[in-house]
Amino acid sequence: MQIPNYITKIEGHGKLKVDFEKNKAKLIVDEGERLFEGLVLGRPYYDIPFIVSRICGVCPTSHYLSSLKALEKAFNVTLSEQSINLRKIILMGQITQSHILHAVFLALPDYINCDSISEITKKAPAEFAAALEIKKVSDKVVEIIGGRAVHPVTPTVGGFTKYPSKKSLTDLRDDLQNSLSHVNHLVEFFQKLEYPKFIRETKYLALDNDLEYAFYDGRVTYNFGYSFEPDLYQKEISEFVPANSTAKNAKHQDKEFMVGALARISLHPHKLRLKAKNILEQYFVKDNFPSYNPYHNNLAQMIEIIHAWEEMISLLNQVIKSGLGQSKVDFKVKAGKGVGAIEAPRGTLYHYYEIDKNGIVIDCDIITPTVQNLLNLEKDADKLMAQTKSLSNKKRAKLLEMLVRAYDPCITCSVH
């Protein structure tokens, strides 16, 4: 039978259209519309996180939390400190789940010349074992706090339907501590990989706040010093539908931009925890930072894993110390609107809902990270094609595929 020539080892269905003569390359999004922004209309607010998390099986927790934040804003709900800490931990669990899947299972094969999971186990057994351990503990974070590793169930408007026991949190912290050596090993391994040399300056966007390396909350910063409130995202970020694409593309102030791990480590490296910061400083010597080499996104993901590991341990210690009690807060359903923005593994994720007085959703808008990255990827691909004219077509095709993979695109999310 004829199998479609989709790019392998990425989430969702995309094809590369390459014109070697004209030095042009394009990622064709070939996913059917699922229309989530329409599916939620007319539904009660409490169904929303459950529905929109199905946009993506790789980052469902991001959609879950982003939509909850939007609903909580619409109802003026302020969470307890424990609930916020648990949300932050589960979000970091989601980040590391997704990063490790991408960095080792999908992207690493490009760098060590192999082709499938079983080949990775043969060519890099220690790294594969470390990756499995990191995946296992990341899944456990989401499972203990969220109830399930894929498509969590416990986060709800006002907090969680069920809070984890103190013992399960202590076990989790110990697991994180015991696996730190695996994380260190793998980060060092990724420092030694040979990333293709390619640079194209662009604009980075990511959430930022004064207290921490932001994932759960913050203002959207860009160009090192400028920022806007997530509530204004529809004014700042414009979406458009390119010809023959089921995924929208996005621009910020009329220009392409990039979101995700590389954007985040570039915009606020000083907020990384110590080990992560050390690695960043070791690898990127002065004039090499911020890096505008998109292939470095893979290393940035590993740096974020080591940061998140330390951060999760610290937050768990805080929650264990302060105790859980009954942390869910009550609220009244009322008419309102709300934006919820978080850093998903692949970048800033925006959810917007308008709710009527009966708690029914009357408007919705979602902008996913991959939507924001598509145009930047296209510009990178064009520059890469222009720079590699002297190489064989086979080599150029491989570099292109690696470029697409380095972005860790979630085509599934991009057509939501």
Place this chain on the structure above:
Amino acid sequence: MSKKKLAIFDLTDCEGCELQIINLKEKILALENYFEFVNWRLVNSNNNPGPFDIALVEGNPVKPEEVKLLINLRAQSKVLVALGACASTGGIPSMINENYRKIITRKIYGRNYKSKATTAAPIHAYVKVDYHLPGCPADQNQIEKILIDLIHDKPPSSLTHPVCLECKLKENKCLLLDKQPCLGPVTQGGCGAACPSEGLYCYGCWGPMKDANLTALKNVYKRDLKWTRENTKKHLELFWKDLEEYNKL
């Protein structure tokens, strides 16, 4: 024993069920003693065009090309398994009808947009399905069980209890008694009461239990939640919109 040729295909969907397979972690390596993963786009680069001993198919065929692919896949596979709620019962993307689909496509993409997807149905609407691995996402234990059965060419045994039973065995507080719209009593079990055990009522993602008494459930919702028939139907839409049980209610 020669290894069985296993293919894992994703149609339009979230890929969460495939991730459940990846999440089996070391167990995948153990499965490789019995299966050759000959086609799995998400993690392999060299993919074989068939024929296959077993094909797991995830997602909804929403575009005409996907329907064609599914029909070819059926022809190439000795055993075809629907992986997850979308493939098995239609899942969340199937909760709207074709007319409403047109209206919201226009709202989301604009007036002049030409849609690629036309519908979102379960795969049995197009091909014969040998076995089902329902759930959103499909359950890891069930995936493992079915694969082990298939190693020995044994038809997987069907489950004959609702979610409610699994929930009772876990001694969870009953959410229905707490006046929450739990579908546990009418939903096919096998998930180990995944959601109710965590305090969230069952949304019915495994599809209906055989001979489920939906009229009784509707009456309980009416009595305890003051829900109309329309409210109950709306609740069932999430996972059951394409099923006979939904239409009969």
